[in-house]
Amino acid sequence: MLTPEQFKNVFSDAIPASSPQITILAKANGLNHPRLGLAIPKKHIKLAVGRNRVKRIVRESFRTRQHQLPAVDLVVIAKGGSGDLSNEELTKLLGKLWQRIVRRCNG
Incomplete structure (x- = not known):
């Protein structure tokens, strides 16, 4: 997504998947x-x-999981502590959040 309007559209009425470091x-x-x-x-x-x-x-x-995801606009928001995670921890956390999005959007 590129334009502010596209981001505002997602922020207006979104389905969240959240952790302390990433939403x-x-x-x-x-x-x-x-x-x-x-x-x-x-x-x-x-x-x-x-x-x-x-x-x-x-x-x-996202690239490795996009074929499993439904047709949605996604905004990933980094929160405090996300920069402190190792690459492996961040990848694992994102995997859990992608699964949560799939469950919430399809079910």
Whole structure:
């Protein structure tokens, strides 16, 4: 997702999947594929290298799981502590959150 309107649409009435470090918001998009948007604030991850690492891991996790996800717009929001997780911990956490989104959107 690219435009502020697309992000606002998801924020308005979303299905959440949350952990202390990451929140994923999902909303049906009317397309036949999921789309990803990222919100990684400087407030929670100070250094650009940390924000870029989190973005890279989220994108890779989405890429490997996108065929299992329903047709929704997803916004991944990093919260405090997300930059402190190792790559493996972050990947594992995202996997659990993707599964929660699939259950909530399909069931």
